Each structure stands twice: as C-alpha cells, then as structure tokens.
Amino acid sequence: MSNLPWGNSKILTDEEFFNRTQEISNLTKLLQSTSENNAPDILVTGIRGVGKTVLLNKIKQFMNENYMVAYMDFSTSQTYQKNNMSLKGLFDFYYGKIIEEAHLKGLDTLDVHINKFFKTNNFKLKDMVVASAFDISIPVPIIETERDLEKYRDFVFRLPQEIYEHNKNKIDGMIIIIDEFQVIKELGNYLDSFLWNFRGYVTEQRNVAYILSGSMGLQDNLISEIAGHSGAFGGRMLTININPFSKQTTRNYLKERASELKFTSDGFERFYSCTSGIPYYINTFARQLPVNQELDENKVVDAFDNNISLIGNHLINEWNRLSLKEKDLIIALIDSPLKRVDLARKLNVKSGSLSDKLNKLQNLNLIRFNNGKYEISEMLLKRWLEIEYSQKGIYPYRV
Ligand SMILES: Nc1ncnc2c1ncn2[C@@H]1O[C@H](COP(=O)(O)OP(=O)(O)OP(=O)(O)O)[C@@H](O)[C@H]1O
Ligand SMILES: [Mg+2]
Structure with a gap:
C-alpha cells in the first residue's frame, strides 16, 4: 500500500497529502x-x-x-x-x-x-x-x-x-x-x-x-x-x-490513492465506521487490508479486530502511561456511560476522590462528559479493551 502515508508521518508530500x-x-x-x-x-x-x-x-x-x-x-x-x-x-x-x-x-x-x-x-x-x-x-x-x-x-x-x-x-x-x-x-x-x-x-x-x-x-x-x-x-x-474526512471524501481518497482495495458497498460502510473518517486510522487500517480481493463487511471487521493493536497503537501508549486507578476508571465505563455517583459506587470509592482522575482523563480526551454522564470518547480504545478481555479473560493492565 505504498501510496498511503504512514500514520505517524508529520510532513506529507504533495502526492500523499489529500484534500483540505x-x-x-x-x-x-x-x-x-x-x-x-x-x-x-x-x-x-x-x-x-x-x-x-x-x-x-x-x-x-x-x-x-x-x-x-x-x-x-x-x-x-x-x-x-x-x-x-x-x-x-x-x-x-x-x-x-x-x-x-x-x-x-x-x-x-x-x-x-x-x-x-x-x-x-x-x-x-x-x-x-x-x-x-x-x-x-x-x-x-x-x-x-x-x-x-x-x-x-x-x-x-x-x-x-x-x-x-x-x-x-x-x-x-x-x-x-x-x-x-x-x-x-x-x-x-x-x-x-x-x-x-x-x-x-x-x-x-x-x-x-x-x-x-x-x-x-x-x-x-x-x-x-x-x-x-x-x-x-x-x-x-x-x-x-479540523473535521474528519466525510464519507464521500474517504471514498474518493481510497479510490484515488488505494485503488487496489476492492470494497463491496457494505465493506466500505464498515471501513468508514471503524475509522470514523479519521485520516490516521484510515491510513493505518487501509495499509493492513488485503489487496485485490473483495472486501465485504466480514472481512473488514476481521481485519480490524486482528490489527486493532496496530491501528490503535498511539492510544495503547497513552493507556500504558495511566495509573492503575485511571485504568480502572476507564474499564468501569466500557459497558455504558455513567453518572459520577454511579461510577464512584461501581469503583467502591468516594465520589470526591475521582475529581483529579476524571480531569486528567478528560484532558487526555480519553473520556468525556456528555449529558450528565461520563463516557469513553475513544471508541478504538474501548474496542481494543473489549477484544483483549474476550481473548484473555482479563483486561490488559500491563501490556
Ligand atoms: N490531508 C491528509 N491526507 C492524507 N493523510 C492524512 C492527511 N491528514 C492526516 N493524514 C494522516 O493522518 C496521520 C495523522 O495526522 P496528524 O499527525 O497531522 O494528526 P493530528 O491531528 O496532528 O493528531 P494529534 O492530535 O495526535 O497530534 C498522518 O500521519 C497521515 O497518515
Ligand atoms: Mg499533531
């Protein structure tokens, strides 16, 4: 997939840079x-x-x-x-x-x-x-x-x-x-x-x-x-x-720069929802997909789950830097968004003791406060944690 830039490139050539x-x-x-x-x-x-x-x-x-x-x-x-x-x-x-x-x-x-x-x-x-x-x-x-x-x-x-x-x-x-x-x-x-x-x-x-x-x-x-x-x-x-690429922009981008990827229409829809139109994920994920074969929804989902630690590498690095308690807090939010009192109850701590940790995680954009509840804002991190748990029976506190 030589035409797509790597996800960590900071300076793109004119051939690599798309749109904007x-x-x-x-x-x-x-x-x-x-x-x-x-x-x-x-x-x-x-x-x-x-x-x-x-x-x-x-x-x-x-x-x-x-x-x-x-x-x-x-x-x-x-x-x-x-x-x-x-x-x-x-x-x-x-x-x-x-x-x-x-x-x-x-x-x-x-x-x-x-x-x-x-x-x-x-x-x-x-x-x-x-x-x-x-x-x-x-x-x-x-x-x-x-x-x-x-x-x-x-x-x-x-x-x-x-x-x-x-x-x-x-x-x-x-x-x-x-x-x-x-x-x-x-x-x-x-x-x-x-x-x-x-x-x-x-x-x-x-x-x-x-x-x-x-x-x-x-x-x-x-x-x-x-x-x-x-x-x-x-x-x-x-x-x-700066917004993520729209669905149409993503479609044009892949057509022009990665024509060897043969999505079915469901396959493309799934690719877009996995990446949310974020160029970092688009490039990193697209580089992992098999070329010149039909990519339907199932193939895309499989490839995504199999490569998630690569696609979400920067998030996993962020995860590794968190304390045990901060990790607990994120894990507590996997199943559903929670009000602060419920979160405290679930973690068995006083609500007041959560302030610093909630602030830090919000500053890192890993969680957000929405309609009175806290929720994980990085879907990819959430998916990675779920997959790890389903494969290993335990959340990845130490990676
Ligand atoms: N216009 C673009 N055309 C093609 N690829 C792009 C474009 N913008 C971003 N990308 C891809 O996304 C990757 C991440 O972009 P960039 O580092 O600029 O994101 P960022 O918004 O600065 O992220 P962060 O908040 O983590 O610093 C790039 O390395 C590149 O692979
Ligand atoms: Mg940046």
Missing part, C-alpha cells in the same frame, strides 16, 4: 493580513489523528516564501519530555526555536542585542544547543529569582516582533505555529498566569501571527480557557476546527 483545500485557503487568507500589520491569532482544534500537524506543516510550506514561519511542537520540549514541566523550560524552548528558524531563514538573529540584554540584567548564562545539525547554540540564563523569570519571559515573548523589526526588508511578517499546545496543562497552577501573560504579548504584536494547535476535542476546557469569551484571549482568537 478549504482549510488551507481559509488559513492562508487569514495569515496574509500579517503583511498588513494586522496579524491574526488562530486556534486550530480537532481530535487526535485528524490531521492538524500535517496541515500546519503544509501551511508552513505555503507561507514560507514571504514570511518567517516557526513551527514548534511543545511536546518535544525537554521540559515536557523529562516530565519536569516548567515556565523556564518552555521559555528556553520557545526562544531556541525562534532563533533556530531565524537562523535557517538567514535573518539577523540579534546576537548583539541578546547579549546586551543578558549583560544588563546580570544573568548568569549557560549554552543551550538548539540545532546540532547546524551547529547552533545560544546563551540561556540561569534563573534565580521570580523577578528574573519575568524579565526573561518578557524578553522571550517579545523576540519575534523584535526579529521582524530588524528584518522588515526581508520578510512580510512572522508566523509562529505552536503544536501540541495542550501540554501546557501540565503547568498546573501556573497555567492561568501563563495564558494571560502570553495573551498580552501575542495581541500587541501586529506583525506576528500565532497559530496554536493540539489534540483538543471540542469539549476540552482548554479551548474555552483560550478562546472562549471569558478565556485569556477573550473572543479575539479565531477558532478553526
């Missing part, structure tokens, strides 16, 4: 106003695997000629990776990514200005390697007081506009794309102040457009905290939700 013409046209039009001193701030939402990251990388390609476009994925920051999420760590990462991109683009990276800033503030410095392939390392401060952290924040968040001011003759503006933005939830108590501060800088910069994105379901609290009317951006942020 409307989304690309909307986004590029909005971003063009950056060149008229009117840079937009955009939130791109959408469920896991729907294609936000590949779309944003395409946007980068489209806009790259006249703009400096910095794409950064917060989940690749050291501070997150090492399970040690901090404001300082995020600032370092942000600053590093901006400098790296400015460097790649051949812009003036303000080295003199930066050194002067550190010197006047008497910061102790260490070197941070930004892009080893290009041999770029930058000085970052060692922060000792709260006040210094504020100064550093100020410096870091103002940097994009500063770089633009110094390079106006080369670019029409800056576009900063922050993917996996939802990892800032791990800032815990600092989350609110981070968002409000960030908003302050973002909205005052007329030549820097911001796109925030990440796995956020439509009910995610973070979305209202960012883009809701009483959220940090107070309705100033444009929200664009």
Whole structure:
C-alpha cells in the first residue's frame, strides 16, 4: 500500500497529502493580513489523528516564501519530555526555536542585542544547543529569582516582533505555529498566569501571527480557557476546527490513492465506521487490508479486530502511561456511560476522590462528559479493551 502515508508521518508530500483545500485557503487568507500589520491569532482544534500537524506543516510550506514561519511542537520540549514541566523550560524552548528558524531563514538573529540584554540584567548564562545539525547554540540564563523569570519571559515573548523589526526588508511578517499546545496543562497552577501573560504579548504584536494547535476535542476546557469569551484571549482568537474526512471524501481518497482495495458497498460502510473518517486510522487500517480481493463487511471487521493493536497503537501508549486507578476508571465505563455517583459506587470509592482522575482523563480526551454522564470518547480504545478481555479473560493492565 505504498501510496498511503504512514500514520505517524508529520510532513506529507504533495502526492500523499489529500484534500483540505478549504482549510488551507481559509488559513492562508487569514495569515496574509500579517503583511498588513494586522496579524491574526488562530486556534486550530480537532481530535487526535485528524490531521492538524500535517496541515500546519503544509501551511508552513505555503507561507514560507514571504514570511518567517516557526513551527514548534511543545511536546518535544525537554521540559515536557523529562516530565519536569516548567515556565523556564518552555521559555528556553520557545526562544531556541525562534532563533533556530531565524537562523535557517538567514535573518539577523540579534546576537548583539541578546547579549546586551543578558549583560544588563546580570544573568548568569549557560549554552543551550538548539540545532546540532547546524551547529547552533545560544546563551540561556540561569534563573534565580521570580523577578528574573519575568524579565526573561518578557524578553522571550517579545523576540519575534523584535526579529521582524530588524528584518522588515526581508520578510512580510512572522508566523509562529505552536503544536501540541495542550501540554501546557501540565503547568498546573501556573497555567492561568501563563495564558494571560502570553495573551498580552501575542495581541500587541501586529506583525506576528500565532497559530496554536493540539489534540483538543471540542469539549476540552482548554479551548474555552483560550478562546472562549471569558478565556485569556477573550473572543479575539479565531477558532478553526479540523473535521474528519466525510464519507464521500474517504471514498474518493481510497479510490484515488488505494485503488487496489476492492470494497463491496457494505465493506466500505464498515471501513468508514471503524475509522470514523479519521485520516490516521484510515491510513493505518487501509495499509493492513488485503489487496485485490473483495472486501465485504466480514472481512473488514476481521481485519480490524486482528490489527486493532496496530491501528490503535498511539492510544495503547497513552493507556500504558495511566495509573492503575485511571485504568480502572476507564474499564468501569466500557459497558455504558455513567453518572459520577454511579461510577464512584461501581469503583467502591468516594465520589470526591475521582475529581483529579476524571480531569486528567478528560484532558487526555480519553473520556468525556456528555449529558450528565461520563463516557469513553475513544471508541478504538474501548474496542481494543473489549477484544483483549474476550481473548484473555482479563483486561490488559500491563501490556
Ligand atoms: N490531508 C491528509 N491526507 C492524507 N493523510 C492524512 C492527511 N491528514 C492526516 N493524514 C494522516 O493522518 C496521520 C495523522 O495526522 P496528524 O499527525 O497531522 O494528526 P493530528 O491531528 O496532528 O493528531 P494529534 O492530535 O495526535 O497530534 C498522518 O500521519 C497521515 O497518515
Ligand atoms: Mg499533531
């Protein structure tokens, strides 16, 4: 199935990338106003695997000629990776990514200005390697007081506009794309102040457009905290939700890119309902199907169940990171959605003790609150658990 991309590809070639013409046209039009001193701030939402990251990388390609476009994925920051999420760590990462991109683009990276800033503030410095392939390392401060952290924040968040001011003759503006933005939830108590501060800088910069994105379901609290009317951006942020492929789009996609798959009409219906039109699942599942033979409903169901741990691999990874109690909670929801009191009763715990776990699982988009009840929001995870249970007689606590 060589024509379909792998489910974990982050950058697709033009031959691999399908559709999304409307989304690309909307986004590029909005971003063009950056060149008229009117840079937009955009939130791109959408469920896991729907294609936000590949779309944003395409946007980068489209806009790259006249703009400096910095794409950064917060989940690749050291501070997150090492399970040690901090404001300082995020600032370092942000600053590093901006400098790296400015460097790649051949812009003036303000080295003199930066050194002067550190010197006047008497910061102790260490070197941070930004892009080893290009041999770029930058000085970052060692922060000792709260006040210094504020100064550093100020410096870091103002940097994009500063770089633009110094390079106006080369670019029409800056576009900063922050993917996996939802990892800032791990800032815990600092989350609110981070968002409000960030908003302050973002909205005052007329030549820097911001796109925030990440796995956020439509009910995610973070979305209202960012883009809701009483959220940090107070309705100033444009929200664009990326939807799964429709049935017709999926049909066209497979016809064009995977014509060796011969679905009967029931078989295709079943394929669509198994994948819910999510490109990640479409590609991963389609690659597992036998070619040049009739695929009826039964064949599709069998292939799905046989390959479910591969298709749902990213969810199983997520599952593995959960605590025993969080796993219990999900398992308790397999049979049917439950009210909180009933859930507590089923687990034999006090209702109040569930708060943290419910929040965390909702943040991960594994469960959601719907009509007064909690339910599993990842059908694939649910199906995988059911299959494991039916095959092994026990739920897979340790995989
Ligand atoms: N427009 C597209 N054309 C073809 N395949 C696509 C398209 N969009 C997404 N895919 C497929 O889905 C996979 C997942 O896409 P992507 O990583 O962009 O999802 P995401 O929305 O960023 O997910 P997450 O929330 O987990 O970060 C891609 O690797 C690719 O295989
Ligand atoms: Mg992504």
